[in-house]
Amino acid sequence: MSDLKHFAPLLDDKDILHQRDDMAPHLMDWRGQFDGAAQGVLFPRSTEQVAQIMAIADEHNIIIVPQGGNTGLVGGSIPDKSGQSIVLSLTKMNKVRELSVQNRSMIVESGCILEELHKTAEEHNLYFPLNLAAKGSCTIGGNLSTNAGGVNVVRYGNTRDLCLGVEVVLLGGRVMNLLSPLRKDNTGYDLKNLFIGAEGTLGIITAATLKLFQLPKMITTLFVEVNEISNAVKLLNTFKSHFPDRIESFELMPKSFWEVAKNNINNMVMPLEKMPEMGVLIDISSYSKDDTSPNEEGEIPIIKTIENVLEECFEKNLISDATICKNENQSKSLWSIREAAAESEKKELEKSNLIKCLKHDISLPVESIDDFHKDAQNMISNFLPELRTIYFGHLGDGNLHYNIFGNGSLPDGFKGKSQDLTNKLYEIVHKYNGSFSAEHGIGQLKKNNLKTHKNNVAYSLMKIIKNQLDPKGIMNPGKVLF
Numbered sequence: 001m002s003d004l005k006h007f008a009p010l011l012d013d014k015d016i017l018h019q020r021d022d023m024a025p026h027l028m029d030w031r032g033q034f035d036g037a038a039q040g041v042l043f044p045r046s047t048e049q050v051a052q053i054m055a056i057a058d059e060h061n062i063i064i065v066p067q068g069g070n071t072g073l074v075g076g077s078i079p080d081k082s083g084q085s086i087v088l089s090l091t092k093m094n095k096v097r098e099l100s101v102q103n104r105s106m107i108v109e110s111g112c113i114l115e116e117l118h119k120t121a122e123e124h125n126l127y128f129p130l131n132l133a134a135k136g137s138c139t140i141g142g143n144l145s146t147n148a149g150g151v152n153v154v155r156y157g158n159t160r161d162l163c164l165g166v167e168v169v170l171l172g173g174r175v176m177n178l179l180s181p182l183r184k185d186n187t188g189y190d191l192k193n194l195f196i197g198a199e200g201t202l203g204i205i206t207a208a209t210l211k212l213f214q215l216p217k218m219i220t221t222l223f224v225e226v227n228e229i230s231n232a233v234k235l236l237n238t239f240k241s242h243f244p245d246r247i248e249s250f251e252l253m254p255k256s257f258w259e260v261a262k263n264n265i266n267n268m269v270m271p272l273e274k275m276p277e278m279g280v281l282i283d284i285s286s287y288s289k290d291d292t293s294p295n296e297e298g299e300i301p302i303i304k305t306i307e308n309v310l311e312e313c314f315e316k317n318l319i320s321d322a323t324i325c326k327n328e329n330q331s332k333s334l335w336s337i338r339e340a341a342a343e344s345e346k347k348e349l350e351k352s353n354l355i356k357c358l359k360h361d362i363s364l365p366v367e368s369i370d371d372f373h374k375d376a377q378n379m380i381s382n383f384l385p386e387l388r389t390i391y392f393g394h395l396g397d398g399n400l401h402y403n404i405f406g407n408g409s410l411p412d413g414f415k416g417k418s419q420d421l422t423n424k425l426y427e428i429v430h431k432y433n434g435s436f437s438a439e440h441g442i443g444q445l446k447k448n449n450l451k452t453h454k455n456n457v458a459y460s461l462m463k464i465i466k467n468q469l470d471p472k473g474i475m476n477p478g479k480v481l482f
C-alpha cells in the first residue's frame, strides 16, 4: 500500500499529488535526459511539516527526493524509475521571514524563487547578486543545494559565498537552526557549508540567511570583439585593473555561440555589424553620481572612462570592435541572447541534423583556458573530425560550457564511444588543474566522474559523512555518491 497514507494527516489534500499526469512536471528534468517515477509529490508549507515528513520517512524507510524549481541540469531532483520515492517539493515554502537593511541580510524560505528575491532586495534599495538564466523558476533552496554559480561569480562568488546561515531538517526530523546573521562566527565546524552543494543527499534546507549588497546606481553593458581566447583573458585583466570590484559579469560568446543563437532566436539583433569571431559581454557597475550624471558636455563619465579603456585596448590590438549599450533596453536585449543559450542549443538539436550533444560544465584557471582549448580541439578532431564544439560561458571565473555536437553523418559506433570522448576531455581539464563540474553539480550525471577525479581521501570522507547522516540511504539516493 502507498506510503502516502503516512503523510496524508500532515498535509492538505491540495499539497499532495499522486496522479501520474499531475506529477509529470516533477518527474522529468529540464533537458529531458532523466525521467523517473514516484508514489507522490508532497508540498510542505512549514519547517515543522518538513520535520514531521522526515521523521515519518525515517520510521518507515521511505525514499525522499528533495526538489525546488526542477531546473537542475544533472538529474539531482529526479527520482529513480522504481516508483518508490516521494518527491519533496519545497516550492510552497516561499516566505521572506525577515529583511534587515542595517545588517544587509534577509532570512528566506528555501522555496523562494530567485527572481522574487531580486525584487524583494530591490524594494529596499539593496541587491542580491546571484543571477542565472533559470532565475524565474529556480529556488534559493536549489541554488544552495547545487551551490549555483551564474553570471555574477566573477564579482560576488558562488551561492555559498552569499549565504550566512541555513536551517536544515535532518532525517528523523531534527531541525538544525544555523540562521545566523553574523559575518563572524568561529564556533567549531562550519556545518552550514556541509549542506550547501550537498544536492539534497544530507538533509533538507528549509531556510537560509542571505547576504545583501548595495544596489548599483547604474550597470553599463558592453560587447567587445576579440580574435582569440588569450586576448579575452588579457581584456579581463585590463578591465579588472581599471574597474576593481566593479566587473559584475564577463561572459565569453564565440562565433559558434552566435551561429546557434542566430538560428534559434527570432528577430535577433547582432551587437556588431558582422558576426563576431569571439566576443565578450561585460557588465560594469557604478555607485556614485560622479560616475553616472552627465557632465557639462553631456557625457556620462563612466561611459567616457570605458571608451578610454577600449581605446587603449584597440591600440594594443587586443580587441577588434566594441559597442556600449546606450540604454537598459539594449542591455536587456543583449543579455536575453546570452540567457537563451541553453534554450537555443536545445532548439538547435531538435530542428537541425545535429544528433548528439555531450555537455560539459568545466572550470579552469583563466590563464590556462587558451592552452586547454587548443589541446581539446586537437583531441576532438583526432577523435572524429565531424564533431563540432559549441562553447561559451562565464570566462570571468574560468567556467566554460564546452558542448560537443555530432551531426547525422556520425558513424554508428559513436554512441558507444561518447563516454570515451568525455573522459578524454576531462583528462585535459585535469591536466590544467581544472574541474569537470564547475557549477551544475554531480547529481546522477557525473557520479562516475566524481569517483574518478575526486581525491580518494576526500571521496571516502564524503561517504563517511553520508553514512552518518543517512545510514539507511534514503536521502536522495543514487545522486552524487555510489
Ligand code: FAD
Pocket: 030, 065, 066, 067, 068, 069, 070, 071, 072, 073, 075, 076, 077, 090, 110, 131, 132, 133, 134, 137, 138, 139, 140, 141, 142, 143, 144, 145, 146, 147, 148, 149, 150, 151, 199, 200, 201, 203, 204, 205, 206, 342, 343, 439, 440, 443, 476, 479
Ligand atoms: P532543483 O533542480 O529542483 O534541485 C537541484 C538539486 O538540489 C537536486 O539535487 C535537489 O534534490 C536539491 N534540492 C533542491 N531543493 C532542495 C532543498 N530545499 N534542500 C535540499 N536539497 C534540495 N546553474 C548554475 O549554477 N549557473 C547557471 O548559470 C545556470 N544556468 C541555467 C540556465 C538554465 C536555462 C537552466 C534550465 C538551468 C541553469 N542552471 C544553472 C542550473 C539550475 O538552474 C541550478 O542548478 C539551480 O540552482 C537549481 O535550482 P532548482 O530550485 O531548480 O533546484
